[in-house]
Amino acid sequence: MMDRTAIKQEIGRTLLSLTESMEQGNFGPKIRVGLTTLGSELEPIHLVKGAEEAVRRSTDLEVVLIGPKVETALETVEVNEEAEMHKVMERMLDEGKIQACVTMHYNFPIGVATVGKVVTPGLGREMFVATTTGTADTQRAAAMVKNALYGIITAKAMGIEKPTVGILNLDSARQVERALNTLKSNGYEINFSESVRSDGGSIMRGNDLLTGSADVMVTDSLTGNIMMKVFSSYTTGGSYEALGAGYGPGIGEGQQRVVLILSRASGTPVVANALQYAASLVKGNVQTLMADELEKAKKAGLESILEGLQKDSKKEKATEEEIKAPPKEIVTGNISGIEVMDIDDAVQVLWKEGIYAESGMGCTGPVVMVAEDKVPKSVEILAKAGYVAGEGDVC
Structure with missing residues (x-):
């Protein structure tokens, strides 16, 4: 057993360590987020400066660059080919050397789509655009129903306990609204937003995009992708994305890695915001939350709702022959x-x-x-x- 003197010394060392951590702004282990630096249409310096800015802003963030060696104090894992870069990124994620990564040109499987984050110009509100890249489902209405869930998951991981949901007024919007209402009546919590237009409702108009009427704006991925480009580069004439936090994390059943997407035109401010977005999602336990929310949705009848949407849109085929996949091989x-x-x-x-x-x-x-x-x-x-x-x- 330690004597009084030894106990006092140990307490002193502990207090000194805590004081030093507080002075440096370190209150726990840092979140390590990777950033791949090959593939941008902009000079690599824009990505590096974004990473350095993100680290300056966040005391609990550590950024690891994955790409060619550059002049920076940030840790760099040197890779000089894009295909190899993504293999290194995935290996580092799987081995726990980084907890999330921000990248470009990354292929998600069908079923996974990304949720972008913008600041709307009307009222300066943050809004999640669900979704912006990837395809949640090959059937439009089914994809948008999943997109709504992906947006809710992301918003909750970012600290919004009961995010409001609006559906952009596109083809299939009413079908999606009915499906989500069925899910809600079956016990899955969805908090619908109201349009700023006089007739209200959860079907969102263009005005609602500008004001940020909903925390989560549900759309198809291609429309969401266009929205992200407009929101992020309308002040620069389109050649440089200067606003928002990028195209967001890939969300979907079976997605094991926290991977966020940037555009080839994403500039320094967007890179910095995307890295912070990634760190916040890690802190919000996005993968655990994703599994929990999707399980709740399934218990509320998600699969039967999606099957109904698929039946409604399925084209009759001349033959129903079953085609089996050939032996699996590496597809690059x-x-x-x-x-x-x-x-x-x-x-x-x-x-x-x-x-x-x-x-x-x-x-x-x-x-x-x-x-x-x-x-x-x-x-x-x-x-x-x-x-x-x-x-x-x-x-």
């Missing part, structure tokens, strides 16, 4: 230019020809992913089947 070749509604059918066309393929979201929208050496043959097959025009687009 991306073929774009395919309509999101056709992406699953395009994958099946390749399977039928013995080519293993997966669906995903690439830099310009939905992509079919195949092995690098099978891209030319795959494009030929898809062009013949009418899924891509001419030689297709390879990104």
